[in-house]
Every structure is written in C-alpha cells, then in structure tokens.
Amino acid sequence: MSTYSRRQLPDAPFLAAATGATPTRRPVWFMRQAGRSLPEYRELRKGVGMLESCFNPELVCEITMQPVRRHDVDAAILFSDIVVPLKAAGIDLDIVAGVGPVVASPVRSVADVRALPRLAAEEVGAVAEGVRLLTKELGDTPLIGFAGAPFTLASYLVEGGPSKNHERTKAMMHADPETWHALLGALTDITIAFLQAQLAAGIDALQLFDSWAGALSLADYREYVLPHSQRVFAEVAEAGVPRFHFGVGTGELLDAMGEAGADVVGVDWRVPLTEAVRRVGPGKGLQGNLDPAILFAGFDAVESETRRIVAEADEALTLGATGHVFNLGHGVLPDTDPTVLTDLVALIHSL
Numbered sequence: 001m002s003t004y005s006r007r008q009l010p011d012a013p014f015l016a017a018a019t020g021a022t023p024t025r026r027p028v029w030f031m032r033q034a035g036r037s038l039p040e041y042r043e044l045r046k047g048v049g050m051l052e053s054c055f056n057p058e059l060v061c062e063i064t065m066q067p068v069r070r071h072d073v074d075a076a077i078l079f080s081d082i083v084v085p086l087k088a089a090g091i092d093l094d095i096v097a098g099v100g101p102v103v104a105s106p107v108r109s110v111a112d113v114r115a116l117p118r119l120a121a122e123e124v125g126a127v128a129e130g131v132r133l134l135t136k137e138l139g140d141t142p143l144i145g146f147a148g149a150p151f152t153l154a155s156y157l158v159e160g161g162p163s164k165n166h167e168r169t170k171a172m173m174h175a176d177p178e179t180w181h182a183l184l185g186a187l188t189d190i191t192i193a194f195l196q197a198q199l200a201a202g203i204d205a206l207q208l209f210d211s212w213a214g215a216l217s218l219a220d221y222r223e224y225v226l227p228h229s230q231r232v233f234a235e236v237a238e239a240g241v242p243r244f245h246f247g248v249g250t251g252e253l254l255d256a257m258g259e260a261g262a263d264v265v266g267v268d269w270r271v272p273l274t275e276a277v278r279r280v281g282p283g284k285g286l287q288g289n290l291d292p293a294i295l296f297a298g299f300d301a302v303e304s305e306t307r308r309i310v311a312e313a314d315e316a317l318t319l320g321a322t323g324h325v326f327n328l329g330h331g332v333l334p335d336t337d338p339t340v341l342t343d344l345v346a347l348i349h350s351l
Contacts, residue, residue, distance in 0.1 A: 004199050004239045007135055012142050014074040017323035018205060018242035018264050018285055026310065026324070027074035028348045029144070030341060031246075032331030033067035034079045037338055040066050050095040054084050060130030061137060068141055070338060071345045074325075075142045075205070076134065078198065080127060082148025082209055083156060085194035088123040091116070091157070099161060106160035108168070110179045116186045119193040121200070131201035144244070145203030147194045149210035150187040150228040152247075157183070166215045173224045184228040192235045199239045207244035208232060208262070214249025221253050226260060233261025244287060248330050254279035263322075269329030273312040274319065282320025286313065289329040295336050295344070302344060310351050 009015055013023035035041055041063060045053060053059050063079040083093055083101045092104035107113060121128070134143050156162070158169045173180045195206055208229065213221060233243055245257055246266030254276055258265055264285035267276040273286055280286065294305050306326075313324035326348050332341065 004241075005202070006239075006241065007202060007204060009140055009142055009204060012074070012140060012204075014142050014325060015204065015242060017325050018244070020285070020322035023323075025074075025349050026326055026351060028326035028345055029073040029075040029077065030067070030071075030328050030332050031077070033071065033073060033077065033341070034063045035332065036334035037332050037336040037341070038066055038070065039338075040070075050081060051084070051087055054080050055088075055126040057126050057129035057133055060127070061133040064130070064134055064143075065137055067341075068138065071342045072349075073141075073345055075144050076138055077144040077207070078127075078131065078134070078146060078203065080146065082146075082152060082211070084127065085119050085124060085147065085190050086153060086157070088127075088194075089117040089119040089190055090123075093156075101156050102161040103157055106168075107154075107157040107183060108172075110176075110182065113179055113183045113186060116183075118186075119190045121193065121197045124194060124197045127194075128197050128201035131198055131203055135202040142204035143202070144205045144207055145195065145198035146207040146209060147191045147198075147232075149208050149213065149225075149232065149245075149247075150184045150191055151213055151216075151225040152209065152211045153187045153191070154180075154183055155212045155215075157187075163212075166212065170215075170220070173220065177224070180224060181228075184225070188228045188231050191232050195232070195236050196239075199236060199241065203241065205242040205244065206236065207246060207266075208260075210245070210247040210250070210257075213247040213253060213257075214251075216253070218252055218256060222256050226256055229257075229260040237261070242285075246287070251276075251279075255281065258284055264325065266327065267329065273309065273316045273321075273324070277316040277319045277321045280321075283322060285323035285325065286316055286321045287325040287327050289327070290344075292328045292330050292333050292336070295333070295340050299340065299343060302340060303347060306344065306347055307351070310348070
C-alpha cells in the first residue's frame with residue numbers, strides 16, 4: 001500500500017490519458033513551458049540565479065503557475081533543474097548562463113565515487129515546500145514532478161559539464177565498469193530520494209529525464225544504464241502516480257526505454273508515433289512529439305504538423321498505445337512566441 005497522500009483529480013485529462021482512461025479532451029503540456037519564452041518569467045528572474053530560484057518555494061510556485069495561467073495547459077511541471085538534487089546533496093556545482101551545469105571537481109575515480117554524498121529529504125525541503133504551495137494553487141490541474149536520470153547526472157559529473165561527445169563518460173563505462181556501476185548506483189539513490197520527497201509533498205505524476213541517453217548505442221544503454229533507470233521507476237511505483245520517461249535522440253533506444261518501467265514514454269520529433277508504438281510495445285502511453293522549431297514557421301505550418309501528429313497518435317492507439325499526451329519533441333526554445341503556444345493549446349483542445 002502506498003504511504004503517499006494524493007490529490008483526487010478524477011476529471012484531469014492529463015491523468016486520464018496517462019493511465020489508459022478516456023480523457024474529456026486531448027491533454028497537452030510543454031517541456032520547458034515555464035521559462036525564458038515568457039516575458040513574465042524573465043521579469044521575475046531578473047538578478048536571481050537559476051539555482052537560487054529553484055530553492056525559493058514562492059518563486060518555484062509562481063514560475064510553475066505562469067504557463068498554466070497563460071496557455072491553459074493540462075499539466076504543470078515543477079520549476080526545477082536536473083542538477084538540483086546534486087547541489088542539495090552538497091556537490092559543488094553551478095549553472096553558468098550560456099553553458100549549463102558546471103561541476104567544480106569532476107568524478108573520475110573510484111575514490112571520487114566513494115566520496116559522493118547522499119541526499120536527505122530535508123536538503124530538498126524548499127522544493128517540497130514549493131510542491132505543497134502548488135497543490136493548493138493549481139486547483140484541478142495536475143502537477144508533474146521530475147528528476148534527471150542517473151546516466152544524465154553521471155554525464156555531467158564525469159565530464160564536468162555539458163559535453164558533445166561524452167568521451168570521458170563512455171571511457172569510464174568501458175574501461176572501469178565496476179566504478180561506473182557504483183557511480184550510477186549512488187546517483188540512483190539520489191534520484192529516488194529526490195522523487196520521493198516530491199511524492200511525499202504531493203506531485204500527481206513524475207517524469208524521469210534522460211536528456212543525454214541518445215548519445216548511447218542500444219547495447220551500451222542496456223548494459224550500463226537500463227538497470228539503474230529500472231530501479232528508479234521500481235522504487236517510486238508504490239506512490240501510484242503515472243510515471244513518464246523521456247530522452248532526446250532516443251529513437252534507437254525506445255524499445256529498451258519501454259522496459260525501464262514508465263507508464264508513458266516520451267518521443268522526440270524524429271520518430272513518428274506510429275513507429276514509436278511498435279518500438280515501445282503495447283500497453284504504454286506515448287507523449288509527444290511536435291518539433292519545437294516548427295513553432296517558428298507560422299501558424300499554418302504549426303496547425304498542419306499538429307493535425308498530422310494527432311492523426312498518428314490516434315493510429316498509435318489502435319496499435320496498442322494506451323493513451324496520448326500532446327507535447328513537443330523537446331523543450332520550448334527560448335525565442336518562441338508565447339502566443340503561438342497559447343494558440344496551439346486551443347487547437348489541440350479543439351481536435
């Protein structure tokens with residue numbers, strides 16, 4: 001039995017689609033819907049660092065609410081960052097504008113892995129408080145919590161920051177698999193603790209982002225990554241909330257990602273949903289998958305692509321997918337016109 005208390009949201013289209021029920025309308029939300037594309041976000045964040053924002057419950061609540069008010073999306077996603085649990089645990093890192101997360105002392109040896117801290121729930125108390133504020137503010141709109149998957153966190157720690165080729169990460173995997181699995185085991189513990197803190201505070205669904213998993217071959221993913229992602233999903237299963245899994249450029253990994261334990265698998269724009277359902281297998285929901293760049297092409301193009309994706313999603317449902325949540329195939333790009341997103345939501349709700 002789950003020890004987590006959950007809001008009862010029986011009419012939420014997002015939760016219906018995620019659990020195999022029939023939603024009253026096609027649900028839509030956008031990755032990075034809260035952020036730089038919104039002028040109200042830029043105004044609020046003036047002079048406030050990214051990590052500072054993530055540990056301020058009132059700011060977290062307000063930023064998370066902004067796209068819900070503006071766009072009428074069917075779910076809110078907690079404003080946070082995938083490195084927040086690492087920072088909270090005591091790892092020396094910062095998010096550098098124009099670069100991304102930068103780690104002061106990269107993890108390169110077994111001694112570095114042994115020195116990694118654990119994460120205690122109280123260290124992310126500010127995040128949990130943000131969740132509690134949101135569950136009061138959101139009304140009937142579900143709140144998605146999230147975490148970075150162990151592989152993606154490992155890639156930042158080993159490389160010391162963002163990487164195009166992930167050469168040090170892949171080198172550790174193949175040259176020292178024992179240290180690699182110890183590292184991912186430690187990061188799996190941190191990820192689980194972070195998600196459990198959000199679940200205890202009241203999130204209604206969760207998404208595990210494996211942002212960089214698309215850099216891997218299927219064989220490497222299965223051997224070095226999948227068991228750790230499976231443990232994350234297994235440990236949070238008792239909460240009873242829908243679990244989503246997403247990575248960019250992961251078309252070749254979709255069958256394995258379908259085995260990780262999520263209820264819904266996110267698909268980027270490179271793979272049609274009719275092909276994605278074959279790769280993921282029946283019995284799972286799908287999320288996606290409009291190319292974020294299409295939002296710059298004028299609304300006729302946006303509408304045409306959206307109708308195509310909706311038709312593919314409907315066909316995927318006949319092929320064994322249990323539901324469809326409309327989303328982009330990656331995050332909202334910073335220069336996106338927010339009006340286009342508002343109009344897109346209205347279009348999807350009308351279909």
